[in-house]
Amino acid sequence: MSYSHLIEYCTLLSPIILIAGVSIGVYYFKKLDIIRKILVLYLFTMLSIDILSRVAAAIYNNNLVLIPILGFLELFIFSALYYALAGKEERIKKNSLLIINFATLIFTIWEITKVFNAPVEQFQSYSKAIATLIIVLFSITFFLEKIRLRKDISPALFSLNSGILLFYSLELIIFLPIDFLIHDNSGLKFYFWLANLIFILLFYLFLISSIWKNGKTQE
């Protein structure tokens, strides 16, 4: 079994964990707070993208078009999450979030048309990296605003935002040189995809544990 095949099998862990996460989320859904409900929506969206990418790969032998869409959906969901988290006096306001989401949507649509019309060898996408960067900025702003207003946050919320910041900072570094990760022929790219897979799986498990703890506490 080659290294790339091993990674391919490992990727099956992703939908398995996501199905488990969505099931836990649905089971506790009514008892969850708004933040965890958004996280359930995030897991469900990731599961849909995961399934879609496998279908697209099987039918068209190319699922790269889903990368900018994934970036936009992630940004949209985390905008909702940070909007729900922001207090009345905090700077992240509805209008700025709407503008950011709208601008990214336009850029994503433009990139999708570009990806559709270009051959796989020329694939280059920045929208996923931009979306990831904005999520990182949301996360940092959230901390800075709380510190500026001298507001206390719960340990659960602190660890959730820390997890988001850490995961998306690493994602940003991985998705910036995405053309290298797609076009490299030396086989080194598989180490990065494996690292990315481990980050993603750990992040999903972290979110699921957050949902599960919240559901248990509200029970």
Added chain:
Amino acid sequence: MEKWENSGMIAQGIWIILIFVFILVFSILLLVRENFQRISRAKLEEEKIQLEHQQKLLETNIVVQEQERIRIAADIHDILIGKLTVLKIKNEIAYDQKEIDELVKDCVGVARRISHDLSLPLIEYKDLPELIAELVAPWRTIFKINFKRDIRIQPTLSENVKIQLTRILQELITNMVKHAEATTISIHLRHTEKWLFLRIEDNGKGFEMSSNSKGLGLKNIEFRMNYIKGFYKLKSKVGIGTSYIFSLNKTEF
């Protein structure tokens, strides 16, 4: 192809950046956590100080109530009972209608003063300027009192606010008599649509503001202002005098 453009070099670069970012973000998170812990500790400390302060005010209030009872008991015992005893003896040994009338009048006067001290008379029918004028009237023999009023609206103060402000003024005048050695007192009452201000100044000997310990009187004033959700500020300079400003927002009228 340049050396840096080969896959190995690029992969190495990405790994280094990944590790660097991981360490950087992790360190930032530790710093942020430390900051939140500090905020949390500071808030706890603030709450503790606030609680201790409230506790002290409450204790002061109890002490002041007790002192007030002792004073009223002393007034009844030393003045009223004294006069009534004299009246009884006079009545027994030498009946003099004129003298007895005079003594009864004195007793009624003392009883009225004690009653007024306990509860301000007709408070619901009188406005604050009237109550202040009545309160300061007996002191005009001791002090030169300037009472200025600037009432810009039809006064609609609650009974509670009127009682507390009058009691505060009473307390301050007592303080001035006991400690300040003042000769002049200025009272300025300003009542606008949004605010009520009461400024009281004396030309007494003043005191050192830096000394931390507040007397019972000041603590009691603070307790009363907290009770009506008002604000107060005091300024004092040794040898020049003391001034107090009390303010109340319209929401608390």
